[in-house]
Amino acid sequence: MGECSDLSQTPLFTFGVIADIQYADIDDGFNYHRTRRRYYRSSLQLLRNAQESWSESAIKPKFILQLGDIIDGFNKGRGASERALAAVLREFSSRGVQVHHVWGNHEFYNFSRSALLRSKLNSTSCSDEGSGAHAGADIYAYHFSPAPGFRFVVLDAYDVSLLGRDESSVKYTNALNLLREHNSNEDLNAPPMAEGLEQRFVKFNGGFSKDQLDWLDAVLSQADEKKERVTIVSHLPVHPRSTDPICLAWNFDELLAILQSHSSVVCFMAGHDHDGGYHRDKDSGVHHLTLEGVIETPPDSDAFGTVSVYEDRMILKGNGRIADRELLFP
Numbered sequence: 001m002g003e004c005s006d007l008s009q010t011p012l013f014t015f016g017v018i019a020d021i022q023y024a025d026i027d028d029g030f031n032y033h034r035t036r037r038r039y040y041r042s043s044l045q046l047l048r049n050a051q052e053s054w055s056e057s058a059i060k061p062k063f064i065l066q067l068g069d070i071i072d073g074f075n076k077g078r079g080a081s082e083r084a085l086a087a088v089l090r091e092f093s094s095r096g097v098q099v100h101h102v103w104g105n106h107e108f109y110n111f112s113r114s115a116l117l118r119s120k121l122n123s124t125s126c127s128d129e130g131s132g133a134h135a136g137a138d139i140y141a142y143h144f145s146p147a148p149g150f151r152f153v154v155l156d157a158y159d160v161s162l163l164g165r166d167e168s169s170v171k172y173t174n175a176l177n178l179l180r181e182h183n184s185n186e187d188l189n190a191p192p193m194a195e196g197l198e199q200r201f202v203k204f205n206g207g208f209s210k211d212q213l214d215w216l217d218a219v220l221s222q223a224d225e226k227k228e229r230v231t232i233v234s235h236l237p238v239h240p241r242s243t244d245p246i247c248l249a250w251n252f253d254e255l256l257a258i259l260q261s262h263s264s265v266v267c268f269m270a271g272h273d274h275d276g277g278y279h280r281d282k283d284s285g286v287h288h289l290t291l292e293g294v295i296e297t298p299p300d301s302d303a304f305g306t307v308s309v310y311e312d313r314m315i316l317k318g319n320g321r322i323a324d325r326e327l328l329f330p
């Protein structure tokens with residue numbers, strides 16, 4: 001960190017990040033391929049560790065980004081969705097810091113889209129006022145500016161998806177047609193190929209509608225004009241080198257093209273791939289960060305980050321499985 005002599009400087013503000021808590025009050029289990037252990041019960045304690053660290057830090061985070069999959073789909077079958085959600089939200093609210101919730105596949109395993117829109121997982125009330133702050137009535141995407149010159153955009157990566165869309169809706173039919181164009185398996189959660197980018201066409205992923213892409217494009221044009229620094233968050237990663245390709249958003253390429261055409265974008269943060277990932281896009285200089293998931297983090301470790309924001313960079317202080325990173329602005 002040669003140029004980092006200003007680390008002793010006070011940041012303009014800080015914020016917390018945490019991904020894939022996937023809490024359930026059940027014994028440990030495994031991922032689909034049985035290669036990774038999942039610590040369903042202990043994930044609540046790891047969230048508690050994060051909250052404790054944030055509240056004890058000299059500079060309190062201005063907000064927390066919760067990158068999706070806050071509770072596990074197993075809750076649904078046990079009739080425990082509301083109880084599990086209440087337990088996790090109790091932890092979040094205990095310290096009184098504003099939380100921005102992103103929606104992942106496990107949100108939709110537990111709740112319908114309309115229920116989510118009515119729930120405490122809808123944090124659009126923390127968005128900026130005014131027209132254009134939200135992408136649309138049934139698209140969960142909004143932006144906010146926590147400090148002058150900085151903007152954050154929350155994206156809905158399941159806008160085009162089978163998950164959460166009513167089976168009688170046009171949006172569901174369109175998503176099913178798109179998925180079937182790429183995946184001929186009977187079980188649409190099974191990837192169509194054993195490797196490569198086409199693997200992403202599975203039911204547990206989704207994408208961004210044209211309405212959402214147009215909205216994002218307009219939000220970023222305004223941010224370019226104001227010379228703001230924009231960080232975008234979504235449950236699904238969009239850079240093939242920042243994740244296992246099976247976790248990519250269906251139309252990651254369309255989203256990447258938008259990011260590359262706006263000078264204001266500095267960082268894209270996602271969850272979903274519990275192993276995490278990082279890549280700096282060489283064309284745009286945008287940092288693509290995929291956060292390691294809490295659910296696959298052993299009870300004696302941690303998985304959360306605190307980001308300090310400066311004029312020219314963000315410094316991620318990782319805890320446990322998450323590495324420290326210096327994110328210089330492009």
Ligand SMILES: Nc1ncnc2c1ncn2[C@@H]1O[C@H](COP(=O)(O)OP(=O)(O)O)[C@@H](O)[C@H]1O
Nearest residue numbers: 031032033069105106187189190191204272274
């Ligand atoms: N290779 C696969 N073939 C069939 N189903 C799969 C495959 N991988 C995952 N699934 C299923 O897809 C869903 C999402 O997978 P899961 O591992 O739970 O994702 P997450 O990491 O988001 O928890 C689960 O219902 C899981 O059983």
